Amino acid sequence: MALLLWLALLCSGAMASATPDLPNAGTSLAELENLALVAAPSVQLAQAEQDVAAHRNSTARASQGARIFGGTGISTAREAVTDTLSRDYQRFNVQLGVRWPLLGSRDAQLRSVREAELAVAQGQVRLRLARQEAVQAVRRAYARHLRTAQRVGIAQAFLGMRAQARAQLESRRASGVLLEAEKLKLLGLFDMVQASSDNQRAQQTLNLGELARLTNLPQPTIQTLPMIWPESCLNTDTLRAGADQHPPLALTQLELHTWDQIAATLQRTGLEASVSVAQGVTRDIGGPNGRNTSVGVDFSMPLQWRAQRDASLGQIQSERTRLESLLHVRRSEYHALVEQAQIQWRQRQNEMAALQNRLQAAQEASRIASLRLEAFDGDGYATLLNARHELYLAAVQVVDGAERRDLAQLELVGLVATDCGPPALPSRMTPRSR
Structure with missing residues (x-):
């Protein structure tokens, strides 16, 4: 029987797709991930946001x-020469110089640089997060496409x-x-399976x-091959060691480090000062030229000022306390997320044993119904079709459980800070599915 043969291959792990063996063709998961990264x-x-932040940093x-x-300017003046004599004249002047900021003015420039550097670092973390999320989205769509192809194949085996x-x-x-x-x-069983197959094909299109x-x-x-991840990607120690690289944690740490640097620039906040050197040239219209140098x-x-400085320092201290508390919350959330993900994964793994047992029971029931076919006339064939439909349902449930386990x-895998790389793919089967 085609259905029994299909299920035997599925249960042995050799069948990964709903299509027969084809030459090595199509886009692999690793290639899809590399494309999604860009x-x-x-x-x-x-x-684009990181590029904007980089340009703003360069500007700062x-x-x-x-x-x-x-x-430059021109002025008209009447100037007293003696008690009874005055002089009217027009003067044109040009001045050029250099000014250096001091005290709080210089600190304000440093703060702007620190804030621009923080924006660049945050942009890099957000870019890494966007890439991780894009790769995860590709993997989820790939896993759903793989399992949908299996469900379509099982349905086609039954509809045959x-x-x-x-x-x-x-x-x-x-x-x-x-x-x-x-x-x-009994004919309605095929109609229901056909409707389910049509839905799965529509889901394939969406994937x-x-x-x-x-x-x-x-x-x-797409090459529909099963995903087999390295054990290191699922290890508890590896996951916990990567806590500081988790994007929400990394963003909070960056902000806390920057505020520590900004705090050093607030001791002289409000004190604005500068020193300048300038050279000027004057010309009296209708008179002689002149020049001047000034420092x-x-x-x-x-x-x-003291109240303003104390308030600024208090703001910084409060901000640091908030960020330290936020860092503690983010780290606790990450550890809880790791624990929850591991529990969910173990539960999905444990489900597979019961689903496999049901599938084996359905296979046995279908085999017995085949043996008893001739003994029960019409009821025997009805029993056989119902047994094969139950076998179809059990096989679909196995695939559903495998999809939940994959997700x-x-x-x-998405919580691992380091790049796990593409999953290990079996080399003996390279089917593809459109």
Whole structure:
């Protein structure tokens, strides 16, 4: 029987797809992941945001240090020469100099650089997060596509008996050993399986559309091979060791480190000062030329400078306390997430044993029904079709459980800080599915 042969292959682990053996063709999971690292819309957005942050950082760095200033003007004046004599004249002047910021003015420049550097570092973490999420989305779509292909194959194996079953049921109905209602009920089993197969094919189209969106491949041809991850990707110690690389934790640590640097620049907040050197040239219209060189220092501070400084330092301390608390919360959340993902994965693994047992029981029931076929006339064939339908349902449940296990495993793999690389793929089967 085609269905029994299919299920034997499925249970032995040799059948990974709903299609027969084909030459090595199609896009592998590793290739899809590499494409998603660049082409996924969320990755492109994160890359653009990082580029913006990098340019802003360059702008902040270029704005550091001394500044050139200059000016020009013309003035009309009446100037007293003696008690009874005054002089009217017009004077044109040009001045060019360099000004260096001091105290709080210099600290304000440093703060702008620190904030720009923080934005760049955060952009890098968000880009890494976007890439991880894109790869995870590709893996989930790939896993669903793989299991959907299996369900379609199982349905097709069952539907392959439709023509023979219809002829047998018509014959037994004509001979009077089968009622019309029973015949219609048994034929309805094929209609239900056909509807399920159509739904799975529609789901295949959606999965391929998701992969196309993430990888920018218009009509991807996918190698539907099982995913086998290294044990290191699922190890508890590996997961816990990567806590600091978890993006929410990494973002909080970056912000905390930056606020520590900013705190050093707030001791002189509000004290604005600068020193400048300038050279000027003057010309009296209708008179002689002149020049001047000046060195100046300017300084300003608020009347409540100490209160302003203390408030700024208090703000920094409160912000650091908030970030430390947030870091503790994020680390606790990560550990809880790891524990939850591992429990979920173990539960999905444990489910497979019961599903496999049900499948074996359904196989045995189908075998016995085949042996008893000739002994029970119409009821025997009805029993056989019902047993094969139960076998179909049990096989689909095994595939459903395998999909849930795959998705739970992917949740664990997605928490690993280091790159696990593409999964190990068997080399003896390279089928493809469109």
